Amino acid sequence: MNISIIGTGYVGLPTGVGFASLGHNVCCIDKNIDKVERLNKGQIDIYEDNLKELFDKTVQEGKLTFAYSIKEGIQNADLVILAVGTPTEPNTNKADLTYIKEASKEIAECEIDRHIVIAIKSTVPVGTGDMVEEIINNENCDIVSMPEFLREGFALHDFFNPDRIVIGTNSEKAKNLLQQLYQDKNVLFTDRRSSELIKYASNAFLALKIHYINEIADLCEKAGANVEFVAKGMGLDSRIGNKFLNAGIGFGGSCFPKDTKALLETSKEFDSKMSLVDTVINGNNFRKMKIAKKIADKAKELNPHGEKQIRIAIYGLAFKNNTDDCRESPAIEIIQHLLNEKDLILEVYDPKANENAKKILGDKVNYYECPKLCAYAVDMLVILTEWEEFKNLDYKLILTSMRDDILLDYRNLLDEEEMKSIGFKYERIGKKYD
Ligand SMILES: NC(=O)c1ccc[n+]([C@@H]2O[C@H](COP(=O)([O-])OP(=O)(O)OC[C@H]3O[C@@H](n4cnc5c(N)ncnc54)[C@H](O)[C@@H]3O)[C@@H](O)[C@H]2O)c1
Known part of the structure; x- marks a missing residue:
């Protein structure tokens, strides 16, 4: 099939590479000419596991090409996928x-x-398909809703192994074409508006689940319970499931924050109440401030008379592991709150996201390419992104180079007993510490 993808970002590029690797002829289009030039030179801007290898292979095989003009890029297309950004206004x-x-x-x-x-893969409010149909105004074009559910950091894995493909259309011709494309996949056909809403309803529900376990974590900290046991016990109930029950620093990224806000706005437009989503948005914003305050309070304990500067090493800037994406990263927001505090020096390290973080934080923090150097002579070490790499560092060595011995593991990543036996004053989320 000839497939053109408009928008070559975190969704468009992995999707294009994925279809090209399955033998389709794919043209990835982006209006950012520099980006297209870099792609033509074999350079990709985003980090995704295995993407570069498959990208090189599909380009070499002549299955993946690039264009910056839509007119040129869609001239042979049977299917055009819209994967442009839909940020918050x-x-x-x-x-x-x-x-x-x-x-x-x-x-x-x-x-x-x-x-x-023309399949809209971008996350768009209910009714957008109708608007696109009106703008294109061409009977030869079937406008279909085909929301994307991939997870950044696992984009190719999710492309090849999706839980479900949702397609919203009443056109038999469109259904036939897309059935051909996804013949071995679990496809749910719906009307266009339901499909548009499935995406928002799903993301808001996941955000709600995260916020719920974070509130349970707060209660555990006060009541002397352990959120990890509570989450495990809850997750064993198949009606609840064990995913998205990791307590932490709040959700972020390019989807959950904007999609929850957009869903709330949609509900207002249709005079329909979504009080739960409203609570989740406000609660999640508050959570990042609360985590920043916890860190700042710890720093104040080390500096009760305000005589010295406290150096804090922060591991993790990306909004989650396996990606370089810092859009609405809770780690970045927490750092921004900490920057308002007096007498703190922030040393930061992320395996992939330093460059993207620099675009937001500039030179207000010190960036490191090595986690050990980042923690050298600091008073506290704080983990804010759940990178696998952080599990396997030599914490004995790290502690010997630190000025003080506090380790705040706010992604509940490390083994508490091990860290304590090394000599850290260690705390995680959802547990009471005296
Ligand atoms: N990032 C995710 O994990 C994810 C997951 C599911 C759904 N989505 C949704 O997919 C959509 C795309 O997200 P993303 O993260 O890939 O965005 P992105 O910002 O990474 O990429 C969007 C790209 O579209 C290009 N673009 C914008 N207007 C264009 C135009 N007129 N012609 C050609 N190119 C154009 C931009 O230059 C940019 O490169 C959004 O609606 C998002 O909500 C994202």
């Missing part, structure tokens, strides 16, 4: 559909005279 909490509108107008100008399917 600058002054509201609504989804910003500017990129969707721009791309749709450009498709309209192509005056397509054969049947093609």
